[in-house]
Amino acid sequence: MTSMEHTPEPSSVAPPLLEVRNVSLRFGGLRALSDVSFHVASGELFSIIGPNGAGKTSLLNCISGRYTPTEGAVLFEGRDITRVKPYQRAALGIGRTFQNLALYSHMSVLDNIMVGRHHLIKNNFLTGALYWIGGAQKEELAHRRKIEEIIDFLEIEHVRKALAGTLSYGLRKRVELARAIALEPKLLLLDEPMAGMNLEEKEDIARYIVELNEEWGMTIVMIEHDMGVVMDISQRVMVLDFGRKIAEGTPAEILANEDVSKAYLGGEDFTLEGSPTQEPAVAQA
Amino acid sequence: MAIATMRPCGDYRTSYRADQTIFATRLSTAWALAGLLLLCLAPWLLSGYLLSLLIQIGYLGIAALGLNILVGFSGQISVGHAVFYGFGGFSSAYLARHGVPVPLAIVLAGLWTTAVGLIFGLPATRVKGLYLAIATLAAQFILQDFFVRAEWFTGGTHGAVAPPFTLFGTDFSTDTRYFYVVLFFFTLMYLAAANLMRSRDGRALVAVRDHYLSAEMMGVNLTKYRTMAFGISSFYAGIGGALYAHYIGFMSVEGLDILFSIQFLGMIIIGGLGSVMGSLMGTAFMVALPELTGALATALEGGAIDHALHLKDGITYLREMLIGASIILFLIFEPDGLAHRWQQIKAYWKLYPFSY
Numbered sequence: 001m002t003s004m005e006h007t008p009e010p011s012s013v014a015p016p017l018l019e020v021r022n023v024s025l026r027f028g029g030l031r032a033l034s035d036v037s038f039h040v041a042s043g044e045l046f047s048i049i050g051p052n053g054a055g056k057t058s059l060l061n062c063i064s065g066r067y068t069p070t071e072g073a074v075l076f077e078g079r080d081i082t083r084v085k086p087y088q089r090a091a092l093g094i095g096r097t098f099q100n101l102a103l104y105s106h107m108s109v110l111d112n113i114m115v116g117r118h119h120l121i122k123n124n125f126l127t128g129a130l131y132w133i134g135g136a137q138k139e140e141l142a143h144r145r146k147i148e149e150i151i152d153f154l155e156i157e158h159v160r161k162a163l164a165g166t167l168s169y170g171l172r173k174r175v176e177l178a179r180a181i182a183l184e185p186k187l188l189l190l191d192e193p194m195a196g197m198n199l200e201e202k203e204d205i206a207r208y209i210v211e212l213n214e215e216w217g218m219t220i221v222m223i224e225h226d227m228g229v230v231m232d233i234s235q236r237v238m239v240l241d242f243g244r245k246i247a248e249g250t251p252a253e254i255l256a257n258e259d260v261s262k263a264y265l266g267g268e269d270f271t272l273e274g275s276p277t278q279e280p281a282v283a284q285a
Numbered sequence: 286m287a288i289a290t291m292r293p294c295g296d297y298r299t300s301y302r303a304d305q306t307i308f309a310t311r312l313s314t315a316w317a318l319a320g321l322l323l324l325c326l327a328p329w330l331l332s333g334y335l336l337s338l339l340i341q342i343g344y345l346g347i348a349a350l351g352l353n354i355l356v357g358f359s360g361q362i363s364v365g366h367a368v369f370y371g372f373g374g375f376s377s378a379y380l381a382r383h384g385v386p387v388p389l390a391i392v393l394a395g396l397w398t399t400a401v402g403l404i405f406g407l408p409a410t411r412v413k414g415l416y417l418a419i420a421t422l423a424a425q426f427i428l429q430d431f432f433v434r435a436e437w438f439t440g441g442t443h444g445a446v447a448p449p450f451t452l453f454g455t456d457f458s459t460d461t462r463y464f465y466v467v468l469f470f471f472t473l474m475y476l477a478a479a480n481l482m483r484s485r486d487g488r489a490l491v492a493v494r495d496h497y498l499s500a501e502m503m504g505v506n507l508t509k510y511r512t513m514a515f516g517i518s519s520f521y522a523g524i525g526g527a528l529y530a531h532y533i534g535f536m537s538v539e540g541l542d543i544l545f546s547i548q549f550l551g552m553i554i555i556g557g558l559g560s561v562m563g564s565l566m567g568t569a570f571m572v573a574l575p576e577l578t579g580a581l582a583t584a585l586e587g588g589a590i591d592h593a594l595h596l597k598d599g600i601t602y603l604r605e606m607l608i609g610a611s612i613i614l615f616l617i618f619e620p621d622g623l624a625h626r627w628q629q630i631k632a633y634w635k636l637y638p639f640s641y
């Protein structure tokens with residue numbers, strides 16, 4: 001999987017697949033994100049790292065529509081989607097997984113993944129209820145065939161009939177990935193896909209992610225704490241700290257960056273403007 | 286080969302189509318069809334009284350299934366199901382009195398009730414859980430009050446006459462004939478629900494129940510599906526109520542109180558939340574319960590308990606108590622209801638006699 005020919009050449013004319021423009025997010029007095037800008041080209045594998053509470057998930061939530069940024073804009077394929085409803089973004093081609101498991105625990109793995117195809121399936125409560133008449137059965141079976149490819153790819157055949165709630169953590173994470181892929185997203189947002197996994201499981205997931213990026217042509221934005229994996233597989237990395245972007249670049253550049261090591265390891269001269277005055281105010285409120 | 290066992294001990298399906306059927310094996314499909322056939326013969330096999338119980342299970346079962354779609358599948362509580370059931374009954378009676386053929390009136394009543402259900406389901410787009418329960422409680426009291434006041438529609442406190450069911454000039458109002466009417470609607474509604482649950486919108490409803498945040502990210506419009514659940518639920522309630530009205534020939538506001546709504550909840554809790562089959566099982570249980578109470582009272586006649594509690598006079602209270610007790614017992618010992626128990630029995634027989 002080391003072939004480079006699958007990585008699409010970044011074109012200078014077309015807008016980047018994803019552009020985040022000066023996004024700020026405030027919850028009352030709490031600044032979760034301050035003026036974050038970056039862009040992700042089509043076909044890229046882009047990682048966001050940062051210490052706990054840096055605002056990584058908030059940023060992902062702004063892209064997937066869970067939060068609306070207080071300021072700034074999110075552009076997808078050149079179109080402003082800042083105010084587009086979250087459920088409409090699936091149809092645009094944005095899929096995501098969650099940091100804390102978010103499967104439908106009383107549904108089978110198959111049904112979970114089928115929900116991912118919601119926007120691709122056309123039958124509704126009337127044609128679905130008639131099932132045999134009006135083509136719902138045919139459509140369901142066609143999509144079932146499609147998701148079997150994903151099940152095959154992620155090697156979860158043995159649990160396809162199991163209820164999602166009964167699976168082990170590692171498998172649930174994998175089913176969640178399967179559900180996000182079922183959406184056929186152009187942009188796949190992964191929120192800590194390897195959290196809480198052992199080395200072997202991490203290697204599996206890393207392999208899937210690289211393959212999704214290179215073979216399936218999905219653009220991936222990933223939040224991950226495992227630096228080894230991040231530096232190994234991502235093409236570009238952005239570092240957030242206290243809601244600010246402190247660095248962006250290739251893995252090698254990030255590893256050499258002084259601000260980044262300060263943010264992670266702490267440094268004497270590292271202070272954040274405004275934070276000492278803000279904290280007591282929050283505590284009183 | 287598939288016919289040979291009730292429960293094959295492995296997965297032998299070779300096509301996706303075989304994997305998506307309503308009934309797990311060909312034999313269980315055959316059993317279901319045989320059961321349906323047997324039901325068709327019921328008017329000849331059963332006494333009039335048992336037949337009337339079956340009819341009761343039929344129309345109540347349709348309404349209970351509606352509530353199960355709302356509470357069990359989409360996870361939204363409703364304590365006002367009885368008034369939607371009642372609204373269906375009144376609408377159908379009203380339409381039939383104004384010259385609409387009864388079969389058509391029943392369907393139209395279902396649609397009218399859907400509209401009303403959608404209106405009262407609107408709070409569901411905003412509130413969840415206990416707050417939604419209170420909102421549906423409001424529906425219960427508002428509509429109950431409406432039934433008493435809207436004399437043009439419901440006949441007020443006197444009630445309204447529901448013309449008998451006729452089709453192509455044939456009168457279907459006798460129990461033996463009306464049974465087929467109920468059986469027809471029952472089969473249709475249950476098949477539709479089973480189909481719904483294995484297609485896109487049914488899955489979306491369950492997804493909204495289990496994890497609405499991720500459902501939204503998967504492209505499910507929460508507002509639409511939460512409201513839709515109310516609509517579908519009311520449609521089922523309306524059809525059930527309409528079938529009831531034309532069976533009794535009379536529709537009255539009496540009995541459409543909150544206790545009846547809770548009884549519907551009892552049916553689906555006992556039968557199994559989120560199970561199509563469970564709705565039927567729970568309804569059958571609830572309809573059979575009074576018979577059981579009667580038998581119990583007879584059995585205890587003359588004994589110490591009878592003397593202490595005056596069972597003969599208090600049989601209605603005994604019934605209410607038994608309903609309450611069985612809901613509590615089910616919540617403690619079998620929260621997934623009779624349907625789950627049935628699954629376990631089937632799973633046990635799958636490998637019998639080698640249970641490991």
